[in-house]
Amino acid sequence: MERKVMRYGNSFRIKMTDALKQIGLEQGDTVQMDVNQASGEIVIKKATKVTLPQNISTDFLDNLTEVISEYDETLKCMKDR
Structure with missing residues (x-):
């Protein structure tokens, strides 16, 4: 196309x-x-839309997203060990 x-x-x-x-x-x-x-x-x-359980705050999800983005390569390497 x-x-x-x-x-x-x-x-x-x-x-x-x-x-x-x-x-x-x-x-x-x-x-x-x-x-x-x-x-x-x-x-x-x-x-994809994610619905959080009531006891998880959006701040937690924002922080988790930042950590995953910052340490993406490290996390990928750890997964394969």
Whole structure:
């Protein structure tokens, strides 16, 4: 699938409605985007919604996310031991 990048005000846009529908995205959905500058790839995934148990605060989840992001490579290495 090949598309042309167009200007939209101060932004760029790419029409990719068909591709987004193929992965189940609809208007209003939240996505996760990962950019790999080395390969020039952008990966777009539908974000998963997580419902926390009542006794877990959102602050805990935010802190956990920061730790996982900061020590991602270390955690991956530990997993394989």
